[in-house]
Amino acid sequence: MSDTTTITSTPVTSTAWSPLVIRPEGGPTGAEGVRDRLAALGDPGDLLAREKALVFRDFDVPEEDVETVMDLLLPNRLGYLHGTSPRTQLGGNLYTSTEYPQHMTIAMHSELSYSHQWPERLFFYCATTPGGGGATPVADGARWLAALDAEVRKAFAGGIRYTQNLHDGMGLGRSWRQTFETDDRDEVEAFLKAGEFTWHWDTDGGLRMTSPVRPATVRHPVTGTEVWFNQADHFHPAALGDETARELAQILPPEELPQSVTFADGSPIPDAYILHIHDRGLETAVDVDWRKGDLMVIDNVATAHGRRPYTGDRRVLVAMSG
Structure with a gap:
């Protein structure tokens, strides 16, 4: 498909924003460590509104504790109602991330922004480290617009x-x-x-x-x-x-x-x-690389997200909340 319209503008060359990375800071890991760090940082809602995306590194949260962590970060978990992406529902409104072929890039988007109701927050959990690539790019929606x-x-x-x-x-x-x-x-x-x-x-x-x-x-x-x-x-x-x-x-x-x-x-x-x-969208994005046990929660209105191509295995789980 083609048309005669052309767009010429200056490429995006700088990064003005990135997610807040949160680490155990010498404290416990796992779900207990996430709970302790959140308690130290203040109300998660206020923190997310300010930072737009939170990445939890080195907590090594086991998959069996994902529900516990989601209870801390997702106050009102939602189903994937009116979703267009192929996913597998795992129970408890927890899903696999979009099941597109691994060589494909998934472009930036805010979840369900085409609908009349959308989640306020998205939660990501890495259950299997990608063999290579497979980052989740995250973009500041205001910067994308600009x-x-x-x-x-x-x-x-x-x-x-x-x-x-x-x-x-x-x-x-x-x-x-x-x-x-x-x-x-x-x-x-x-x-x-x-x-x-x-x-x-x-x-x-x-x-x-x-x-x-x-x-x-x-x-x-x-x-x-x-x-x-x-x-x-x-x-x-x-x-x-x-x-x-x-x-x-x-x-x-x-x-x-x-x-x-x-x-x-x-x-x-x-x-x-x-x-x-x-x-x-892809040019303004910041890549969040994955290691097993990592978590991320993003403000679905303030930010957009996607997926980079990957090799080997990659298993990232997703949940949403109002």
């Missing part, structure tokens, strides 16, 4: 609309049952009504849904800082790469893709804008 060309920021100021085609069990992408973690259509429709979606059920049992206009930016509920907060590039075929986009275009017309996005008025978003957004 790094975008003025033309792009202006174009997105009116908001965007997301469309999803969710099959009933066979097809590209996720089914509506996987997306909403239910077999009950009434539950799905209650969610869609609450989010002011338009939708219809297809004769083959699939679901087509379009969001109302969603903002491209939001203001953080505590700090008031404006941040880039959408997943336009994840819903747009240009971000899949030219070869994949061409293959999809041969199989399905744009309106039948598993997911797509337009400007608020229904007009197409230029490929160049999407690639610019994608690249700027």
Whole structure:
């Protein structure tokens, strides 16, 4: 896919922010050590609002104690309702991280920013150290916004609309049952009504849904800082790469893709804008490397996250909270 729009702007060359790294400081490790350090540092909510992301190193938290640590950091754990990424639910609203092939980069995004409800915090736990690579990049959403060309920021100021085609069990992408973690259509429709979606059920049992206009930016509920907060590039075929986009275009017309996005008025978003957004997000990010037993919690509005390619094994678990 291509268009004639081009974006030229100065590359991002400096790092103005990074997560706060917390270590045992000679105290106990494991879940007890995390508890003690949090007690010394003050209210976790205040700390997270100030620092945007917290990385817990050298605590060597065993996997059997993950629930205990989540109770400290996630006050109201949520399911992955309306999620688009392939994951495995492990119980207790704990999931594997996105199960995309290990050679792929997962671009920056704030979780569920395309929906009408999203988690305030995300929790990550490294259960298996990657063989190589596999960092979780984290980006300051305000800095990502500032790094975008003025033309792009202006174009997105009116908001965007997301469309999803969710099959009933066979097809590209996720089914509506996987997306909403239910077999009950009434539950799905209650969610869609609450989010002011338009939708219809297809004769083959699939679901087509379009969001109302969603903002491209939001203001953080505590700090008031404006941040880039959408997943336009994840819903747009240009971000899949030219070869994949061409293959999809041969199989399905744009309106039948598993997911797509337009400007608020229904007009197409230029490929160049999407690639610019994608690249700027990764350029502004700070990589958080993983070792077994490490933890991270991020403010899902203040920051975006992704995944770098990796080799060997990598097992990172994820949970979310309101």
